[in-house]
Amino acid sequence: MPRKIFNEDHEQFRTAFRSFVEKEIVPYQEQWESDGIIDRELWLKAGENGFLVPMAKEKYGGLGITDHRFDVVMCEELARVNERGFMLGLHNMVVAPYLLSYGNDEQKQRLLSRCITGDAILAVGMTEPGAGSDLAGMRTHALEKDDHWLLNGSKIFISNGILSDIIVVAAKTNPDNPHAMGLFLVERGMDGFSRGEPLKKMGMKSQDTAELFFDNVKIPKANVLGDPGKGFEYMMEKLPVERLNLCIDAVASARTALDLTKEYIKERKAFGQSISKFQNSRFKMAEMKTEIDLGFAYLDRMIEQVNENSLSAADACGGKYWTSEMLCRVVDECLQLHGGYGFMDEYLISKMYRDVRISRIYAGTNEIMKTVIAKAMDL
Known part of the structure; x- marks a missing residue:
């Protein structure tokens, strides 16, 4: 389903960031997994390319970009390769906004420039x-x-x-x-x-x-x-965008899992034919595609709302709850369609299965998300 929220500028930016991901991230992911930490040099390279805190004003060293869709593009591209160590969304969309919104000029002058260059990680x-x-x-x-x-x-x-x-x-x-x-x-x-x-x-x-x-x-x-x-109030104001960040990752990661599985079932053969030709495989893939399309529709409306500064806490909680549940369902089903190979570490779907389970827990458990939604319903 075509997405109308992105324009030519966003797609050009996507091409540039995708190139960065393929060059500076993908070749090193296995090593970082083994090390239990990513190379700090990656943050400096991201800073050199203007990918850190682009929303900061130019006088602090930023690009002055107030359109959240550029951050969305970066989060989606990292999800495309299942990169979980380089938490760019946390740095740009979750933590930096505290400095941008509540920091005074001295704090911004002293600290933001380091966050933009990658010398300081948030x-x-x-x-x-x-x-x-x-x-x-x-x-x-x-x-x-x-x-x-x-x-x-x-x-x-x-x-x-x-x-x-x-x-x-x-x-x-x-x-x-x-x-x-x-x-x-x-x-x-x-x-x-x-x-x-x-x-x-x-x-x-x-x-x-x-x-x-x-x-x-x-x-x-x-x-x-x-x-x-007033720290509690500040956190309540910023939590919706944190949950939006998780929604972006959830829907994009579900699409990644589906793409991996589509490729696998078309190549894998059983009983003399591609397993993509079996009705069960076709129906499962159709169901997952529909859920992912619905997720993108909800997500894109949330992105529009955050750009309009109108994203409510309840809507953000609804997005976080539903997309994370959907992600876990999709990845589980995709692993099942991989059969025994889905249980092998060499297949990305196996790693995704372990990685995405946290999505229903962090930034507020899904049970808390439902509590917030119910409260907004005056229940």
């Missing part, structure tokens, strides 16, 4: 060992002093946890109000800030996911984003 610290989707239950806290804040606590499941240089960390700032939080910019090398070993995971092996620890970390007041009591 991460965000919300989830804790005892508080996942329930942000109000977090225990990390910050105590205000004369010219700084003292940050104590820990975060877990942090993407870019090892490579990150600037982490937006959420912490409670008023013990009497569970929703009074601040967002603090923790920088690599700050005294009292440490990282655990990369976490061993079922999938996404090249993503350096880690636990972060804060032991009386002295945060200068120049590293507080906006009002130190």
